[in-house]
Amino acid sequence: MSAFIEALYEAAARSGLLVRATVGALEVDVDFYAPDEDILDGLAVSRNHVIRYPASRLSLATGDELTINGESYRVREVRQVGDGSECRATLTRIT
Numbered sequence: 001m002s003a004f005i006e007a008l009y010e011a012a013a014r015s016g017l018l019v020r021a022t023v024g025a026l027e028v029d030v031d032f033y034a035p036d037e038d039i040l041d042g043l044a045v046s047r048n049h050v051i052r053y054p055a056s057r058l059s060l061a062t063g064d065e066l067t068i069n070g071e072s073y074r075v076r077e078v079r080q081v082g083d084g085s086e087c088r089a090t091l092t093r094i095t
Helices: 002-014
Strands: 019-023 026-033 036-039 044-047 049-054 065-068 071-081 086-093
Touching: 002 026, 002 049
Parallel strands: none
Antiparallel strands: 019 026, 019 065, 026 049, 036 044, 049 086, 065 071, 071 086
């Protein structure tokens, strides 16, 4: 399955569907998701920032910092997806 995930991310990057994330000196193309979500019965809006990426290209842990589109984020949680060849990390924007 890992080869399929690698090929999928390579195709998505060539098509311009991914964004560049910088972690230290490493730059990786990731799927970045930042939906607006109503919380507190519509009194506030939450932005749950999430990235997905191939596990073979990046290793993140809770507390790591990264930059996407000039904004800094801290990793809140990392989970493996499916067979473990892909990861999903939830992020908090650092202000």
